[in-house]
Amino acid sequence: DGGITQSPKYLFRKEGQNVTLSCEQNLNHDAMYWYRQDPGQGLRLIYYSQIVNDFQKGDIAEGYSVSREKKESFPLTVTSAQKNPTAFYLCASSSRTGDHSNYGYTFGSGTRLTVV
Amino acid sequence: SQQGEEDPQALSIQEGENATMNCSYKTSINNLQWYRQNSGRGLVHLILIRSNEREKHSGRLRVTLDTSKKSSSLLITASRAADTASYFCATDGGASWTDKLIFGTGTRLQVFP
Numbered sequence: 001d002g003g004i005t006q007s008p009k010y011l012f013r014k015e016g017q018n019v020t021l022s023c024e025q026n027l028n029h030d031a032m033y034w035y036r037q038d039p040g041q042g043l044r045l046i047y048y049s050q051i052v053n054d055f056q057k058g059d060i061a062e063g064y065s066v067s068r069e070k071k072e073s074f075p076l077t078v079t080s081a082q083k084n085p086t087a088f089y090l091c092a093s094s095s096r097t098g099d100h101s102n103y104g105y106t107f108g109s110g111t112r113l114t115v116v
Numbered sequence: 117s118q119q120g121e122e123d124p125q126a127l128s129i130q131e132g133e134n135a136t137m138n139c140s141y142k143t144s145i146n147n148l149q150w151y152r153q154n155s156g157r158g159l160v161h162l163i164l165i166r167s168n169e170r171e172k173h174s175g176r177l178r179v180t181l182d183t184s185k186k187s188s189s190l191l192i193t194a195s196r197a198a199d200t201a202s203y204f205c206a207t208d209g210g211a212s213w214t215d216k217l218i219f220g221t222g223t224r225l226q227v228f229p
Contacts (some may be wrong), residue, residue, distance in 0.1 A: 109157055
């Protein structure tokens with residue numbers, strides 16, 4: 001079955017440590033996205049990539065980094081510069097149609113990151 | 117910045133009743149989408165309505181769009197306990213060549229059996 005896989009489901013980070021969240025899709029989607037969700041809140045865009053080897057900052061990119069070396073993969077690194085990283089992280093992908101997006105996003109099941 | 121704001125923030129109803137939630141947004145759009153999120157899970161795409169459409173149906177879902185008021189509503193008819201979830205609207209902000217979506221703050225729906 002096609003879909004997006006996020007791993008791990010739960011992740012614990014110590015102060016000053018970098019951690020990387022994995023996101024892999026087998027949907028052949030061009031575009032991929034990382035969102036952060038805090039309790040009871042909506043989603044805020046961290047980074048997005050519309051094509052391999054290219055990505056753009058979203059609204060809250062500080063303290064995060066990404067890479068897009070392969071179409072299928074869009075890992076997110078939460079660096080020690082991110083002072084409040086405890087949150088639920090969601091990865092998504094979408095198919096680009098050459099026009100405005102006419103299709104919805106497909107989301108992974110999320111990674112819950114906690115600072116200990 | 118969050119484009120959409122859902123109203124109400126929380127809604128509790130009995131099974132069989134209809135649930136209506138509203139979304140307001142700030143800028144022009146190409147389309148507006150609604151998503152559902154079960155607790156602790158990813159979002160699931162429910163329905164997309166384009167800016168030149170006024171109403172769209174999918175099963176028990178009915179979405180309306182009023183671009184003059186920059187608002188949309190999602191109606192779930194004959195609700196079930198399994199409809200308990202958070203519902204989000206999302207817009208593209210009128211961007212010309214990007215798939216980037218901006219999500220609202222969500223409505224938490226509780227359906228009691």
